Amino acid sequence: MTLFYRITAGLFIAFTFSACFKAPFTHVADAKLNRIDTTYHGVDADIEELINPYREGIEAEMNEVIGYSTQEYVKSRPESALGNIAADMLFSYTKNVLNEQVDLAVLNFGGLRAPLPRGPISKGKVYELMPFDNSVTILELNPEQLNQLAQHIISKGGEPIGGEGTVALGNFPEGARFYFSNFNASQKKVYRVVTSNYMADGGDNYYMFVNAIERHDLDVLLRDVFLERIKNTTSESLPLKGQVEGRIEMNPPMKVK
Numbered sequence: 001m002t003l004f005y006r007i008t009a010g011l012f013i014a015f016t017f018s019a020c021f022k023a024p025f026t027h028v029a030d031a032k033l034n035r036i037d038t039t040y041h042g043v044d045a046d047i048e049e050l051i052n053p054y055r056e057g058i059e060a061e062m063n064e065v066i067g068y069s070t071q072e073y074v075k076s077r078p079e080s081a082l083g084n085i086a087a088d089m090l091f092s093y094t095k096n097v098l099n100e101q102v103d104l105a106v107l108n109f110g111g112l113r114a115p116l117p118r119g120p121i122s123k124g125k126v127y128e129l130m131p132f133d134n135s136v137t138i139l140e141l142n143p144e145q146l147n148q149l150a151q152h153i154i155s156k157g158g159e160p161i162g163g164e165g166t167v168a169l170g171n172f173p174e175g176a177r178f179y180f181s182n183f184n185a186s187q188k189k190v191y192r193v194v195t196s197n198y199m200a201d202g203g204d205n206y207y208m209f210v211n212a213i214e215r216h217d218l219d220v221l222l223r224d225v226f227l228e229r230i231k232n233t234t235s236e237s238l239p240l241k242g243q244v245e246g247r248i249e250m251n252p253p254m255k256v257k
Contacts, residue, residue, distance in 0.1 A: 062124030067230035068239040074115040078158025078250050081242035086112055086129075087162030088242075089229040090136070090222065094194045095164070097228065098218065100138060102192040103180065104167060106149070107160040108204050111196065111222075121230055121240065130223040137200040140214040141191045148208040149193070150176040156204070158248045169248045196222055 073082035091105035114128035141149065150169055153159045154176040161167060166181035178185055185191075190213065196203075197217060202210045234240045 062122060062127065064123045065120040066123055066126070066227060067121040067234035068236045069116055069118055069121055069234075070239045070241055072115055072118045073240075073242060075109060075112050075160075077109060078248040079244050079246075080160075081244055082112060082116060083107070083109065083160030084162060084245060084247060085116070085240065085242035086226065087160040089226055090194055091162045091164070092233075093220075093225045093229055094136065094138070098136075098220070100192075100194070102138060102194045103163060103183075103188075104178070104191065104193045105160075105162040106153070106193055106195045106199070107222075108196070108199055108206075109156070109159050110204065111198070112160070116240070121234075123227065126223060126226050126230065130226055132198070132223075134196040134198045134222045136218040136220045136222060136225065137195055137197045138216040138218065139193045139195065139200055139209055139212040141193055141208065141212055142189065143186075143191075145208040145212065146185075146191050146193075147175065147177065149206070150178050152206065152208065153248070154250065158250065161247055167247060171250050 073085060074080065075082045087105045087107055090107065091102065094100045094102050094105070111132065111134065112129060113131055114125070116129060117125060153161070153169060154171045161169060163180065164182050166179070168179045170177060170179065193209075195206075195209065198204075199206045200209045200212070200215060200217075230240060
């Protein structure tokens with residue numbers, strides 16, 4: 001067995017058993033450099049025999065079809081159908097599954113890592129879309145923090161946003177601001193925003209989230225939100241649909257009554 005495969009096998013077995021046994025131990029050994037032969041491209045039968053049962057199980061799970069789409073959805077700025085779909089899934093899951101009242105869903109453009117394909121959507125494609133273990137967080141913002149959020153999204157060139165009814169963000173000469181069709185934003189004192197724990201921690205410079213009035217971390221992964229929404233709200237006869245709707249207007253300003 002080559003050195004490369006010995007190391008691979010050792011790492012595989014170590015990680016496998018470390019997940020089962022948590023007892024701490026201390027071991028002292030002299031370190032030395034071992035060079036790996038990177039020119040070797042063969043397949044070791046022993047390693048393949050060890051890995052195959054796990055590989056086959058994972059492949060079967062990742063290839064499970066959970067939904068359907070009428071077209072390929074890719075991300076773009078300032079707005080994209082993929083971003084709208086993702087934000088809407090987060091909003092609807094928070095409201096309809098978690099029974100939490102929220103006004104706005106916000107995700108970061110960089111967090112969506114792959115497109116969703118046309119036709120059958122497998123579980124693996126959702127893992128490609130959201131490979132990170134980011135979880136759902138609900139934040140309560142005051143009007144000033146909401147305005148800071150609006151300005152920051154515009155400064156970044158747009159981010160996925162969603163909500164109930166029409167939710168839009170316009171870049172006006174007097175400053176960026178949100179528009180909500182189901183309530184008068186200027187009359188509210190607290191806004192509930194659902195996002196990721198990464199953004200809530202200040203990721204991508206969302207500093208206004210760090211200073212939120214209240215923070216509620218939920219034990220739900222964003223990836224599981226997307227998996228549940230695609231599986232339970234789409235089918236071959238009711239495929240996933242999304243479009244660009246003018247949710248974010250950079251220039252010229254959005255016309256709001």
